[in-house]
Amino acid sequence: MPAVDAPDPGGLSAAELTDLLVALAPRAIGAQVTVFDPDLDPDGSRSRLLADILITGLAALGERR
Numbered sequence: 001m002p003a004v005d006a007p008d009p010g011g012l013s014a015a016e017l018t019d020l021l022v023a024l025a026p027r028a029i030g031a032q033v034t035v036f037d038p039d040l041d042p043d044g045s046r047s048r049l050l051a052d053i054l055i056t057g058l059a060a061l062g063e064r065r
Helices: 014-027 045-057
Strands: none
Touching (some): 014 045
16 A cells, blocks of 8 residues: 555555455454555545455454354
8 A cells, every 4th residue: 555654565455455354353342444645646546546455355244252
C-alpha cells in the first residue's frame, strides 16, 4: 500500500490480505486500520482498494464469537 507513511515492499498483496481477513474476521471482536494517509492518494485509487479489502475481508466480523 503506497499511501502510508512508511511503505514496505514485499508485504501481502491485496488479495492475500483480503483472504487473511476473511479467515480471521469471524472469530475476531474488532479491527483497527492505521497509517493510511489520504494525502498520499491523490486519485483515490488506494482509498477505493482499501475500502474494498475491508468491506469484503471484514464482512463476517464477529459472527462466530
